[in-house]
Amino acid sequence: MATTVITGRDLALTIDSKTYDAQATSVTLVNAPTLVTYQTIDGKAYKHSDDNWTLTVTMLADWGASVGAVTSLCEAMWTAANSAPNTALTFSLTAATGAVFGGSVYPVFPDVNGTGADAQSITLSFQVSGTPTLTIS
Amino acid sequence: MTASSIQDNVRSVLATALASVAGNVYNHVPEAIIPPAVVIIPDSPYLEMQLINKSAIKCTINLTISACVAYNSNPGSLDNLEKLILSILAVIPAGYEIGVVERPTVTQVGATNLLVADIRVSTVYTQTN
Numbered sequence: 001m002a003t004t005v006i007t008g009r010d011l012a013l014t015i016d017s018k019t020y021d022a023q024a025t026s027v028t029l030v031n032a033p034t035l036v037t038y039q040t041i042d043g044k045a046y047k048h049s050d051d052n053w054t055l056t057v058t059m060l061a062d063w064g065a066s067v068g069a070v071t072s073l074c075e076a077m078w079t080a081a082n083s084a085p086n087t088a089l090t091f092s093l094t095a096a097t098g099a100v101f102g103g104s105v106y107p108v109f110p111d112v113n114g115t116g117a118d119a120q121s122i123t124l125s126f127q128v129s130g131t132p133t134l135t136i137s
Numbered sequence: 138m139t140a141s142s143i144q145d146n147v148r149s150v151l152a153t154a155l156a157s158v159a160g161n162v163y164n165h166v167p168e169a170i171i172p173p174a175v176v177i178i179p180d181s182p183y184l185e186m187q188l189i190n191k192s193a194i195k196c197t198i199n200l201t202i203s204a205c206v207a208y209n210s211n212p213g214s215l216d217n218l219e220k221l222i223l224s225i226l227a228v229i230p231a232g233y234e235i236g237v238v239e240r241p242t243v244t245q246v247g248a249t250n251l252l253v254a255d256i257r258v259s260t261v262y263t264q265t266n
Contacts, residue, residue, distance in 0.1 A: 009191035021190035022263065060188075060261065119234055119261070 006096040013057065015105065015126075016080065016089040023059040023073055025121070029093055029101055029132060030054055053128035055091060055105050061112070061120035077124065080107035088129045103132035140266040147198055147262055148177050151230070155202070158224040170246050172207040173221055180257060187261075194264035201255045202229075208243050208250040215241065218252050225256060234259045 013020040013027050020027075034050035065072040080089060088104035095101065105126035114120040144164070152164035160173035170176065180199035188195045204225055206217040218241055229235060236257030244253045 008189045009186070011189040012192075013189065021192065022188065022195060024189050025187050027189060117234060117236060 010094070010096045012094040013091070015057075015091045016076070016107075018071070018073060018076060020057060020059060020073060023062055024057055025060065026058045027093060028054075028056040029128070030056070031131075051131055053103070053130075053132060055093070055126040055128055057124045057126070059122060059124070061110070061114075061122050063112075063120075074110045074122065077107055077110050081109045091126075093132075098137045100135045100137075101132045102135065104129045141262075141264055143198060143262060147260060148200070151177055151200070151202075151233070151258075154228050154230045155225060157228055158221065160204075160206075160221060170205055170249075170251065172205050172249070172251055173217065174203075174205040174251075175221070175225060176203040176205065177201075178203060180259075196262055197259050198262045199257070199259045202258060203253055203255050205244075205251045205253045208252040214252045218254055222254060222256065229258060232260055 008026070011021075011024075011027060013024055030053070032052045032054065033048055034052070036047045036049050038045045038047065059073070061074055062072045063074050066075055080087075085107060088106055090104050091102065093101040105128050108124055108126055110122050110124060112120075113122065148164040152162050155162045155175050155177075158175060160175050161171050162175045162177075163170075164177045166176060166178055178201050180201040183199060185197040185199065186195075187197050202225060204218060204221045206214055206221055208214045222238055226235065236259070239255040239257070241252050241254040244251050
């Protein structure tokens with residue numbers, strides 16, 4: 001099999017039908033499984049009991065960038081977290097052409113930060129509802 | 138939509154913003170520099186890809202703003218250069234990261250000695266069309 005290399009340039013991310021590609025510098029979809037460990041007389045035994053998925057997005061802040069129908073991603077997320085924090089938003093994360101992860105996340109308030117010398121960069125850490133689906137086409 | 142270019146959408150915009158400083162502003166390296174002068178030139182690394190996806194070219198552009206004054210008397214020239222640097226820093230537009238100001242050096246351009254200091258700036262550029 002030939003070596004396959006996919007990079008961040010192959011990624012595409014939408015949350016609540018809004019494209020994050022123009023602002024996002026990194027995205028991570030990761031699971032933190034809960035494994036219960038039993039110390040048996042034969043040694044350790046493990047039982048998978050739960051999954052907890054998190055979608056983390058690092059992006060350039062775009063406060064105040066709403067123009068016409070184009071809404072600032074930070075402002076849209078703030079509005080969603082403020083008005084409907086318990087309503088999950090659908091997301092789609094394309095890892096590479098033909099490999100798309102989908103699911104829903106709960107909105108979070110974007111943080112506000114900055115240093116004197118750098119572009120304002122924020123990190124959004126979303127709780128994923130359930131387990132994402134992987135669609136291979 | 139008209140296709141964007143680094144020349145028109147970054148360097149010329151920056152040059153326009155710098156037009157109010159007391160010096161000749163060039164958005165490229167000129168054949169001859171008339172001091173005091175402000176010259177916008179590419180830095181190294183020049184273009185850095187930082188954003189995800191490849192449907193559009195979006196990159197960080199690193200530029201150097203060279204502040205140049207005539208090098209006639211050492212204290213006078215340094216004072217002139219410092220004033221020029223401060224006036225440049227005051228008018229760099231929003232959306233530009235300002236890095237360090239490098240140590241002034243004496244540079245000979247043709248028969249003229251210039252005292253030059255480089256200001257590192259960067260911004261994000263998105264190619265349209």
